[in-house]
Amino acid sequence: MGGLPHALFPVFLNQTQLIATMEWSPDLMKKLEALRSKIEQTGQDFETYVNGWQLQRFQNYWDYIQLDTLLSLQRPVTQVEDEPIFIIYHQITELYFKLARIEIDAIAKNEANTVADFTERIHRINRYFGALRGSFGVMELGMKKEEFLAFRDALAPASGFQSVQYRIIELGCAPLINIVSESRREELADASIEDQMEGIYWKNGATREDNGKPAYTATQFMDKYWDDLLFTAEAYEHCNIWVRFQELKTKASDDERRQLEDALRAxxxxxxxxxxxxxxxxxxxxxxxxxxxxxATGGTNWQKYLPPRFQRRIFFPELWTAEQKAEWGKSWVHEVLAELES
Ligand code: HEM
Incomplete structure (x- = not known):
């Protein structure tokens, strides 16, 4: 190689020689050693991994976030122009629900939450629901009423009522008894999880306006998810957000406890x-x-079923005064109704 210009050397070197000529900082060497030891500790060969990495493609945005798949998930069932808005906004909501579930599960799985971690995670869920509330105008104002009414019949009996993630979030937050229909709470206070699930508000609430029988949207939902939801209720019984808060509050200072309670009230x-x-x-x-x-497409008595002042679902009743509980959802309803009447 004697007569060759210096700059061309690497072209003629084999891989090992090339590596030998490069500068490896002690820090990088340490990291490589740690990586090798991690792989070798599992009885695997480090070099096999190095070979694999060499062959791997670089990441790109579209594969990483699965953009093509994501954009292929909107399948309108009619040709009505506004239908994709309805589908996409439901999908956006389900993704926010998934984000909320990640936080709930992080709290549930951790037997040693810190006050800071717990509060931060509750703040995150609050931000997700804040974003959903703030963006609901996409639904409320963003479709032509006649277009909505034109495609909605083609969706029956599908309804957001069938959102299983919404039900899982509820089970992950509160003691099950707090989401049992108000009229059955006393009777089922000491009942098994299975019996309390029989009294859960949505199982009893979503009935037909015409004859009071369970709406088919609810029957269809239960056929698909009942066993999974029972399992989920049992899994969260000893680690839902309320349980984790009870564990934490004994360790919290007065100030921290106030912060925790504010976050949970929100x-x-x-x-x-x-x-x-x-x-x-x-x-x-x-x-x-x-x-x-x-x-509604779900065919329920939705006007009696949906408003919070009728359902009076409260995850954490211990954190509210008797007066606040009695007024649950009311001022808001008055505000909304006044707006609608004007
Ligand atoms: C134009 C937009 C919407 C209308 C007119 C509407 C209407 C309704 C109605 C009438 C019900 C009662 C069940 C039924 O009879 O179908 C319901 C339930 C429900 N919807 Fe929607 N909805 C809309 C958008 C959404 C969106 C974007 C979501 C997000 C996932 C959603 C999630 C739910 C949930 C979770 C329930 C059950 C609530 C409960 O059990 O208290 N809805 N919806």
Whole structure:
């Protein structure tokens, strides 16, 4: 190689020689050693991995976030122009629900949450529901009413009522008894999880306006998910957000405890008042005010079923005064109704 120009050397070197001529900082060497030891500790060969990495393609944005798949998931069932808006916004909501579930599960799985971690995770869920509430105008105002009414019949009996993630979030937040229908809470207070699930508000609430029997949308949902939801309820019984808060509050200072309680109150309002009312307001805009006007695709008694002041779901009743509980969802409803009447 004697007579060759210096700059060309690497071209003629084999791989090992090339590596030998490069500068490896002690820090990088340490990292490589750690990597090798991690792989060799499992009885695998480091060099096999190095060979594999050499062959791997570089990441790109579209594969990493699965863009093509994501954009292929909107399948309208009609040719009505506004239908994709309805589908996409439901999908966006389900993704936010998934984000919320990630936080709930992180809290549930951790037997040693810190106050800071726990509060931060509840704040995250609050931000997700805040974003959903703030963006609900995409539904409420973003479709032509006549277009919505034109494609909705083609969706029956599908309904957001069948969102299993919404039900899982509830089970992950509160003791099951708090989401049992109010009228059965006393009777089922000491019952098994299985019996309390029989009294869960949505199983009893979603009935037909005409004859009071369970709406088919609910029957269809239970056929698909009942066993999974029972399993989920049992899994969260000893590690839902309320249980984890009880464990934490004994270790928290007065100030920390106040912060925790504020975050949980905001969560209760977000999930049980703010989002449901925004949703209800939207249902009213499209389906009008009187039950006789336009039935929902799920075919339920939605005007009696949806408003929070009727359902009175409260995840954490211990954190509210008797007066606040008695007024649950009311001022908001008055506000919404006044707006609608004007
Ligand atoms: C134009 C937009 C919407 C209308 C008119 C509407 C209407 C309704 C109605 C009438 C119900 C009662 C069940 C039934 O009879 O179908 C319901 C339930 C529900 N919808 Fe929607 N909805 C809309 C958008 C959404 C969106 C974007 C979501 C997000 C996933 C959603 C999620 C839910 C949930 C979770 C329930 C069950 C609530 C509960 O059990 O308290 N809805 N919806």
């Amino acid at each position: 969560l209760d309002l977000n999930i049980n008042v703010n989002w449901p009312l925004q949703h209800y307001k939207t249902a009213v805009r499209y389906l009008s005010k009187k039950p006789t006007d336009i039935p």
